Amino acid sequence: MKMVFLDRDGVINKNPAHGDYIKRPSEFKFLPNARKAVKMLNNAGFDIAVISNQSGIGKGLFSKNELKKIDEKMLKGIKASKGEIKGTYYCIHHPDANCECRKPKTGLIKKAVGKNKIDFRNSFFIGDTERDVVAGGRSGLKTITVLSGYNKNKDIKRWKKQPDYIAKDLYDAAKRIVKLSTMEQWSGALRLRSCLRSSCRVG
Numbered sequence: 001m002k003m004v005f006l007d008r009d010g011v012i013n014k015n016p017a018h019g020d021y022i023k024r025p026s027e028f029k030f031l032p033n034a035r036k037a038v039k040m041l042n043n044a045g046f047d048i049a050v051i052s053n054q055s056g057i058g059k060g061l062f063s064k065n066e067l068k069k070i071d072e073k074m075l076k077g078i079k080a081s082k083g084e085i086k087g088t089y090y091c092i093h094h095p096d097a098n099c100e101c102r103k104p105k106t107g108l109i110k111k112a113v114g115k116n117k118i119d120f121r122n123s124f125f126i127g128d129t130e131r132d133v134v135a136g137g138r139s140g141l142k143t144i145t146v147l148s149g150y151n152k153n154k155d156i157k158r159w160k161k162q163p164d165y166i167a168k169d170l171y172d173a174a175k176r177i178v179k180l181s182t183m184e185q186w187s188g189a190l191r192l193r194s195c196l197r198s199s200c201r202v203g
C-alpha cells in the first residue's frame, strides 16, 4: 500500500499569518488545485492522511470542537471534488508538552500507518516546513517541500535536512509523484522481464 502524508496548513489550505492559527472554519481556505491534487493521488493508488501540528489548542487559542469543524469543512471540500482523505491526525499539545506526536516527531505518522503494510520507499510526506521534512525522513518516506507555504527556495537552502524534491504546490507535487510512480512501475516491469529471461526469483 502506498500512502501520501500531507501537512495541512500551507499545503492544502492557505497558511495563517506567522505565529497565528486557523481557529475557525471561516479561516480555512483551500489553496488553488489542492483538491484536484488529492483526487489525482487517489487515482494513482495512494491513500492520503493529513498530519498536522495544531498547538493553538494546547495554548488555549481555540477549542477541539473548532478544530473538528475545520476538519469537517476540509473533508467535505475534498469529497465534493471526488477526492478522499483516509484519516486526519492532529497534535493538539502545547509545544512544551514534549509529546510524542508533535512533528518533527513521528508519532502521528505511526498512528496513521497503524497496522497497514506501507511501501515506505514509494510513499511521500509533503509539507512546507523543515519540521515536515524531518518527520517524513525519520519515517523512511520520500519528502517533498511545497513553495505554497512559509518557505521559499532561499529558505529551504539553509535547512540542515533537505527534502528529496521541491514543488510549487500540492498539485505540482502530485504530478511529480504520479510521474515517479509510473517510472517505478516501468522499472519494476523491466526488472521482472530480465528476471524471467534469467529465471531468477522475484520478491
Ligand SMILES: [Mg+2]
Residues within 6 Å of the ligand: 007, 008, 009, 010, 011, 127, 128, 129, 149
Ligand atoms: Mg505547514
Ligand SMILES: [Zn+2]
Residues within 6 Å of the ligand: 091, 092, 093, 099, 100, 101, 102
Ligand atoms: Zn502532541
